[in-house]
Amino acid sequence: MKSLCSVLLTFCTALSSLSGAAGFHVFGYEGRDVNVSCHYDEGYQGYEKYLCRNGCGDSDVLIMTGQTKKGRYSIYDDKKARKSTVTISDLRASDSGTYWCGVTRTGKDLYNEVKLEIRQDSCCDHVTEKESHDGGSVSFSCPYESENQNNLKYFCRGTQPSTCLQQALVTSDNEHNGQFTLTDDKEIRKFTVNISSLTQKDSGSYLCGVHRNNGFNVFAAIKLEVKEWCCVKSHNMSGIVGHAVTLQCPYLPKHKNNRKFLCKGDHHKNCRDVITSKSRFSMQDDVSSSLFSVTISGLEAGDAGTYWCVSDSQWGIGNYTKIQLSVVSDITVETNSTHPSTKHVKDVVLYVVVTVSAVSLIVIFALVIACKYKRHKVQGAEVNTYRSKPNTSEEAMGGVDIYENQEVVQYAKPMKSGQQNACSQYDNEGEDQPDYENITEDIYCNQSFHQGYNR
Structure with a gap:
């Protein structure tokens, strides 16, 4: 009977020791790694450290400092910092639960309680969709709670929260990074990310992230689609060397008082106004029909190319006409017009x-x-x-x-x-x-x- 009471006393003492230890939380994502770091007091640098679950019996010990690596677990003891760290790789939902960081010593071991929480590595239930066009810009507004007012904000590409901070495109600590700019307005508790000089390669999924000291970071999901810079109309025209050709340019009625011009170039970003630079180009504006026309007299071979009829100096999407002009000689026209039959x-x-x-x-x-x-x-x-x-x-x-x-x-x-x-x-x-x-x-x-x- 005495021996039985002694065993029960020892077991109760161990449970009391475990339950009374200071605890903390660790968070991880399925398929990723997580580090469980436990500090210990001065004088225990040479003692054995381990990580265990449940009652921490011999079968519950997951890894010890003498093993370095065991299955999905690895351990490292930083004696200078008096901190042992166990890394659990390839996390699973079943890994969620309570763990203990232990230090082996004579008599009763020392323990720190660790609660591990696992989530799926995806975000989010709600996705904000945005559209813009090639060469334009777009802004995203990311609100946050007052408790996170002074926390780090960041913006990344993708849908995986686990790697967002490591792959951040811009953060509140580094507000400018190429085409990305982050502005944090703490009074209204919202940070804004602007992306300039958009291309179709910028289309995709993004995450706004807010770092939290405890718990999972907070995220908002955004989907961006960058469309080709398109036009009201796009068509081809052909003219003959030495003759005249007229380009028809419709515009929106609200642009009737705007300056109209004809621009030549492969892209609207690098085109030049030809009406003011060449005397052979003349323009007439028919306000009643919302149409202006440009006549090119004495057509030359060098007049071939891409033209843009513009009535909006801001080059708003859809506010122009694209014309592809080809110039041929009389012989070429006669040859080309000959039917094979x-x-x-x-x-x-x-x-x-x-x-x-x-x-x-x-x-x-x-x-x-x-x-x-x-x-x-x-x-x-x-x-x-x-x-x-x-x-x-x-x-x-x-x-x-x-x-x-x-x-x-x-x-x-x-x-x-x-x-x-x-x-x-x-x-x-x-x-x-x-x-x-x-x-x-x-x-x-x-x-x-x-x-x-x-x-």
């Missing part, structure tokens, strides 16, 4: 003309051969009237001088009796005539040709 038709016509010409040449050549043959035949008949009839067919064909031209002999042989009969046969039948081996045969079968020639 037109070229195809020209090629077909050329082919037909060439083909017809070739056939005509062949027909003419055949007619020439036929005429020569007919002349030779007539001359041969005249000679035969002065001399006796030849005994052979070769003598009936005439003298040697008539056939000195071998080409005539080759292409203009007289028809044989069989061929004449064939001509008569086709004329009687009235059917389609077959193709002839020699075009002269076709010519001599044509009775109209003989009649015309004999005349």
